[in-house]
Amino acid sequence: MNLNEDKRLAWLALATVPGVGPVRIRQLIRNFKTPEAILNAGRTDLESLPDIGPKLASLIAREADFERAEKQLELLEKSPYNLALFEADEYPETLKNIYDPPPFIFYEGDLSCLERPCLAVVGPRSASSYGRMMAEKLVRELIEAGFTIVSGFARGIDTIAHKAAIDSGGMTAAVFGCGIDTIYPPENRTLYRNLVLNGCALSEFFLKERPEPKNFPRRNRIISGLSLGVLLVEAGEKSGALLTAQHALDQGREVFAVPGNINSRTSKGTNRIIREGAKLVTSAADILEELKFLVPSSRPVNENRLAPHLEGAQKKIYDILSNQPIQLDKIVKQAEMPVSSALEILLELELNGLVRQLSGKMFVKQF
Structure with missing residues (x-):
């Protein structure tokens, strides 16, 4: 095993330790610099860190599952998937800036689509005809403006957003709440094949991991973390899309929402967050106005414009x-x-x- 494989193995093994998630890994890396150093550290050194304690120190020292980590590398070797470590150049820069970035992501496709301005488009699995129409309209306009569309590959608005982006000749990124080798929902197999040719699919979850309910809140923070803002097309009062909006606020991202019928179940959540301060959106122009300082202008740049004289x-x-x-x-x-x-x-x-x-x-x- 070469040096690069050793590093990948160490990152994967560290992630198998019970009680060691993205925030804890970030804390450990800040102190030990590399995953290899963490796994080789003595219990005394680990216990000296804030909030680690004897129990977690013992788990880190003894419970890293190298066999499971090696199995992941074997699966990668036989697959079209790739692994981007946090320290790698291809790891999305915007994701590095959130409070709890995943230490690595599995992906297929072209991660460079995430170097463009990205906007998350989310909504319910059981979207109304109005919601479907607005999702298609807004995604088409956002693609024309040069955005990559990020969503969660779920039924409903997510699927509509990915399809509309591809049909408009644009790029889209799907964030999975399971291993990216598990196409969920299964009826999206054709969409997946088209998507990785026009963007990328990515996940922090190991290959073969099933889509468990507990995974989706973690997925949602990545959707918002990759994006300049989150657009809620529709959302009921308890919609998971509202959790994505909350992640966006926590991460310093913008939140946009499409207003809906006040009597519609699927608009109660979006109407509420508009009252609470989300930007009301009826066209992509509303989003562009809010993000105008974050999105590179499509107008020709005046190469002769003088830079400010600073010292x-x-x-x-x-x-x-x-x-x-x-x-x-x-x-x-x-x-x-x-x-x-x-x-x-x-x-x-x-x-x-x-x-x-x-x-x-x-x-x-x-x-």
Whole structure:
């Protein structure tokens, strides 16, 4: 087994330890740097970390299932699927910025579709005719505007969104709540084959893992984490789509919703979140207006436009920024300066119309 295979094996084995999820793995990596170092650490070193304790330290030291991890690598070797580790270049950059990013993702297709501006489109499995019509309309308009459409591959609005994106000549990404070798729902097999030729399918769950109910809330945070915002086409009062919207808010993403009939069961959730502050959407123009500073303009760029004359720390901070959102902690790390100093400079740049602050302590250049 080569060095790369050793690393993949260590990541997979670490994920098999009971009680060690994405947040815990991130904490451990922050302290031990590599999964190999975590798995080779002594119990005393593990117990010294906050919130680990003797029980979890013992599990990490003894319960990593290397046999199961090796089986995953064997399945990968015989399949069309790939594995992107958190540290890999192909791992989606937007996903790295959420609180609990998966340590790796299994995928098929072209992950580069996620480098475009992405918007999640979600809704109920039992969509109304109005919901289906609005999903198709909005997805067509979003594809024309250059978005990749992200959804969860479920029956109903998810399936309609993926199909509309492909039929419009665009790109789409499906996030699974099971292994990506388990096509669920099974009637979407043809859609899956078309989807991986026009985007990608991805999952944090091991190959052969079944679609258990507990998996879908975890899937939903990835749907929102990959996206600049989440569009709810329809949602009942207890719809899982509302959970995706909550993840979006927690991650500093925008939330959009299509208004519906006040007497319709499938619009009660969307109408409520509009009252609570979600952006009302009747066309893609409403979304583009809200995201105009996050989506690269389709207009020709004036190559002769003068860059602002900046010096010293201001120039250093400004050069780190782009038209893609970047979190404050990353700016601080790249600029190698205290948080207070970086915030002071960012405020100066914002007052000069050069920078815009977004929710979630994220910043973009103002063009």
